[in-house]
Every structure is written in structure tokens, then in C-alpha cells.
Amino acid sequence: MNYKKIIPAAIGLYLVFLVVLAPAAWWLKLVPLPAQVQLGPVTGTLWQGQVQAVSLNGYVLPQVNWQLKPWAFLMGKVALDLDIGQIRQTTSPYAKAQLSYGFSGFELESSQLRLPVEPIIPLLKLPLPFQVAASGNMLLNIQKFSMGKPWCEQLSGKASWLEAKFQAPSGWIDLKAIDVNLSCEQGQLQLVTEPGNPLALNVTALIGEQGKYQLNGTMKPDASLPKEVHQAMQFVGQPDAEGRFTLKLQSR
Template sequence: MKSKVSWIIGGILAFLLFAIAYMPALQVIGRVTLPNNVSVSGVSGTLFSGKAQTLVVNGLSVNNLKWELSPLHMLLGKIKLDLKAGNIRDKNDIAFEGPVTTGLFSQDTINTENFTLYLPVDRVLAQVRLPLPVNAGGRFKVSLNELTFGPACESLDGTGDWLDATVAGTQGPIDFGTYSAKLRCEGKDIGIMVSEPNLLSLSMDAVIPTNMKNIRVSGKFKPDDSLPNEVHQAARLFGAPNSSGYIPIKL
């Protein structure tokens, strides 16, 4: 008797899983209330394997989003999505690739491993309020070996790079090279450590709370002699150099 009941329950679960697997993604998304800062268009495929032409989050558009949803993880009470979007070779595209895992019934915590993200610098800075206008170029690359987040930083192992950094100068774009940072959890906050060598001889440690308030930054920099004079003049706005020629940073 127990064996028959088990087969019946298994058959029902298999049928439901099969029905969900082939459910059109457009029908599902059309019934979901998205946040005001999120919109999606050009949805096709199924819930388990689909794509969207455009995803817009906080004014940043992502093209050619594709996903694969793992049915096995759903049976274990989890949602695992293998995501891919944008064109990694296109410097103007937001692009990312990797797995994201969260709970089926609660999405308070998000996990990922081996996730890579590319962001055009000018599009990111357009969303950030800065004390002075900055016209910068290049790409941010974030490589996450491991991340567990929600609602605060629980574990983080990764790197962040500003590739081909440029800033507009009076005579045209100024090439600042590439800057690399180590990412970590600092308590419940996110820690970012930048180390030399780089053209600014910049070393910096920043701690960023999840609410983006009371950001703490300490470090030092010394512009390379090869950089234009206007860079050296602008550097003096941060203070006077010490005996080693470095200008301290403290926020």
C-alpha cells in the first residue's frame, strides 16, 4: 500500500514538474508584479529555459538575457539560475555570466560562485551622485569566486578591476591604465582594497555599508610623472603631499 502511495505521489510531482518546465516564460512574467525600477521585454522560451531581449534595472539596460532553471534544485527547495547576458567583447554592453542560487520560498539570501560581471564605467557613473562631475571611460570587471549576501555580507571572495581607465582632460581623454581591487566582507559590510602598482600609485581600503551610507575610505596616492600636469594640479585638491610624495586619503 505504501509503495502504491509513493508511486502516486511521485507521479503527481513528476507531472507538476513537467507542466512547470514547459510553461511559457511570458505567461509567468506577465502575472508577476515587478518592482517599479525593473522592466523586462521580448520574453520567449519556457520558465526553465528562456530569454529576454531587454532587462532594465534602475535605468541600466541589459540585452539578450538568457537563463536556465534547475529542476533538481527546485525539488530541494531552492532556485538555481544559470544566467548569461550581453556581449563580453562589447565594451558598451553590460554583460554577465554565472549561476545564482536563492531560496524557493524566501529570497532573502543569494549565493553565487564563479560569476563574472562587466559594466561600462560611463553608464554606472551616470547613476551615481558625485560631488563633482566626472567624465570617465573603460569597464568595470567583477569576478566573484564566492558570494553569500542577504541582507548583509556573509561571505565574499572576489576581485574588481577598472579596465582601460580614462578620464576626460582639457586636451582629451587621459589614460590612467588599469586598477585592481580585492573584495571581501568587512563584518556585515563590503570591503574593497586597491593596491599598487598603478599610474596613480594608489593604495586604498574602503568599507561600504549595504545602505551605501557612512562609507569609510583610507589610503594614499601619488600621480605618476608620465601623467599630464593637470592631473598633478587636481591631485593637490585632496591635500598636500607628505615627505614621500604621497597624498593621503581619509573619508
């Protein structure tokens, strides 16, 4: 028996277990977190653990759980299952994701994220002369995402604003649901709206390097929408022969 090979291997295996089985709270103390990120009580190990709550600039993510996948180490990757919140609590954030990081970069698959819209709006700091209120849930479903330059190598997914409503002077306006297909176009994130929403949004948006974006498309608010919506269209421009308003935006 070759003890010269067995002993170093045993020591290496022991050190690996020592690392992954150490308390997660101890490891997180070594990580320099941004000032806007705050962690609640931490339990478990690096292998499998939980943070009771994570605050991101005041936005709280409840019950953040993770579990490492040991087989991924054999492929030169670090992979984990991530769970946030509970799916039944529709007024709180929820996520279920499969993440990995290896030689090819960051990857995400079979993942879902749900965020209530109402607390997100104040964080967006929209450049509007009036306050905007909205409700509903943002739902993000990712079948496959792999990191590339500037953003992606592969992306297949869908984003939806469910039970979409926003507040006008006359009251709440129901937009039903707005769905967007997500894909990767030459490394850029591409968003394409699906038809069937009350605004008749037909938009394609590209997000490129350093967050630069361009958006092109049309919209034609349904006749059933309140007059405030139709009056606001005068700031968009003049409609074409079919009553559609052209949308064209581009970052500087």
C-alpha cells in the same frame, strides 16, 4: 503496489513540470516590476528562457538568458545559470553567473560581469560642479559570494577598471587599469586596491549596514600624468614627506 503514495507523488511531479514548463512570459506578467524596469519580448519557459532586453532606469542589458538546475531542488535550493549579452561585444554589458537561493540565503560563484563605463557615469549623479566623462570597462570577477549580515558571510573576488580613461580639459588621461580585491570583513564588504596604477592608489574601503562606508588610504599621482591632475590634488590636502596624499572619507 501502494497507489495511495504513488498517485499523490505523480500529481505533485505533474504540477512541478506544469509550473516550470509554462511560458516564461506568463509568469513574468504576474511579477510586479518597478517603474524603472522594462522588459523586452520574452521567450522560453520558466525552466529555460530569454528576455531579448532588460532596461534598468534606461541602462539596457541585452539578451538575458537563464536555465534552472534541476539537481538543486534536491538540496532545497533554486539554482540557475544566467547569461547576459555576448563576450565579444566589448561595448555592451556582459555577464555569466551561477546563482542559487536556499535556506542559507543568496549565493553566487564562478561569475563574471562586464559593464562599459561611459553609460554608467551619468547614472551615478556624482556631486561635482562639472561634467565627468570616462571610458573603459568595469570587470567584476566573483569566485564565491554568500549572503550574510549586513552584506556577506563570504566573499572572494576582484573588480577592475580596464583601459581606464577620464577626460580632463587638456584631453583624455590614461590610467591604464585599476584593480581592487574584494573580501568580506565581519559581514561588511571590503575593497582593497592593488598597487601599480598611475595614481598609486593604496586604499581600503568598507561598506557596512545601510550602505554606510568608510575609506582610508593614500594616493600619489605619477609624474607622467597631466598638470591638471597634480593641480587638483590641492583640494585633497598636503602631501606627506614621501609625496603621498591622505584619503579619508566616511558616510554620515
